Amino acid sequence: MVEKKYPGYFLVLDVNPNSIDVNIHPTKTEIKFSDDSTIYALIRAAVKHSLGQFNITPMLDFDRNPSFDTPYKQFKESVNSPKVEINSSFNPFLPESGGIKRKFKAIDPNFIGFESKSNTNSDPSFENNFEKDVIQSSIFERDISVSSVNTFQLKNKYIVSTTKSGLVIINQNLAHQRILYERYLRLMTNNSTESQKLIFPINLNYSTKNILVIKKLKSQLSQAGFNISKLKKNTLTLNSIPSLIKESEVNDIFDQIISDVENEIPGFNFSQIDLLAKSMSKSLAIKNGKELKTKEQEFILNSLFACIDPNISPSNKKTFIMLKFNDIDSKFN
Incomplete structure (x- = not known):
């Protein structure tokens, strides 16, 4: 140029x-x-x-080796793959083939020492270190298992956990009722309940008297996520149900709703939304006698004390009791 x-x-x-x-x-x-x-x-x-x-622009690299630069003519040339030559007859265990010469007899006792009691040439310091590692590992695992378990279940009915001042004993059924009640009440009050449309509609058969009870609560049931498409003399048909429940639980929920309306559940304040939330929570809560895993126990514990009113169930029963360490000590004096 x-x-x-x-x-x-x-x-x-x-x-x-x-x-x-x-x-x-x-x-x-x-x-x-x-x-x-x-x-x-x-x-x-x-x-x-x-x-x-x-590589057209100049480089201000004074330590650069020019021999590493690619010539311009090689950009148009094809690149050949490197070839690797191997000796298929090479055996590293045979000295005749050029392999490494090793004295295997001097090595064998160290390996036999893990299997045979007759070996006395093994390194005692190595065995002691190995034993210490095993002991430390077992202690470490035991400490983790103890510290990770914060709750335990008593008679498949109560969840027991420790606090700074004592023990807390939770009734799993009543506590789960409180958790579900506040959740359903919040969703229905805010009209944020999600429904799942059913592929096959559910038909429920009731007496004429019970059908009238359902008819009075139709708008509230729709607000809760139950879409009743047909309501005849002795049959009601559901096209969608709340996404939080299963199809197998629908019949029990409606039976509980009808029973609560007829018996006027305690503390009923004439709010139909409140009635539905109480009936659904009572029907779907974990029953006493069911064995719970550790994670399920911790979920009940944490969710209960995150409620607005964790002390009582929707039916005004205690959900838990506290047993202080001072009271336990006094029993032994």
């Missing part, structure tokens, strides 16, 4: 015509991009990448 002479080039840009303003120059030899900074950044990055790819 002659000094002070530069090569010509053209840039072909494909852009949206709406992003170009041609009314900049009278002769239309100039245009303006609505987002010229982005166009400039893209062009600059592309040119920089191309120049760096073919």
Whole structure:
């Protein structure tokens, strides 16, 4: 290239015509991009990448070895894959084939020592270290298992856990009722209950008297996620149910609702939404006598004390009692 002479080039840009303003120059030899900074950044990055790819721009690296630079002519040449030659007859265990010479008899006793009691040449320090590692490992695992269990179940009815001042004993059924009650009441009050549409509608058969009870609560049931498509003399048909419950639980829920309305559950404050939340929580709560896993016990414990009123169930019964360490100590005096 002659000094002070530069090569010509053209840039072909494909852009949206709406992003170009041609009314900049009278002769239309100039245009303006609505987002010229982005166009400039893209062009600059592309040119920089191309120049760096073919090593055209000079590098200010004084420690660079020129022999590592790729000649321009090799960019057009094909690259041959390297070939690896191996000796298929080579055996490292045979000295005749050039393998490493080892005295295996001097090594064998160290390996036999893990299996045979007759070996007396094993390293005692190694055996002691191995035994210590096993002991430390067992102690470490035992400490983890003890510290990870914070609760236990008593007679498959109560969940017992420790606190700073004593023991807390929770009735799993009443506690779960409180958890579900506040959850359903919040969802129904805010009209945020999600429904799942059923592929096959559910038909429930009741007496005429019970059907009238369901008819009075139809709007509240719809608010809770139960979509009743048909309500005949002795049959009701459900097309969708709340996503929080299973199809197998629907019959028990409606039986509980009808029973609570007929018996006027204690503390009923004439709120039908409150009645539905209490009936659903009572029907779906974990029953006493069911064995719970540790994670399920901890879920009941943590969820109960996250409730607004964890002390009593929806039916005004105690959900837990506290047994202080001082009271336990007094029993032994």
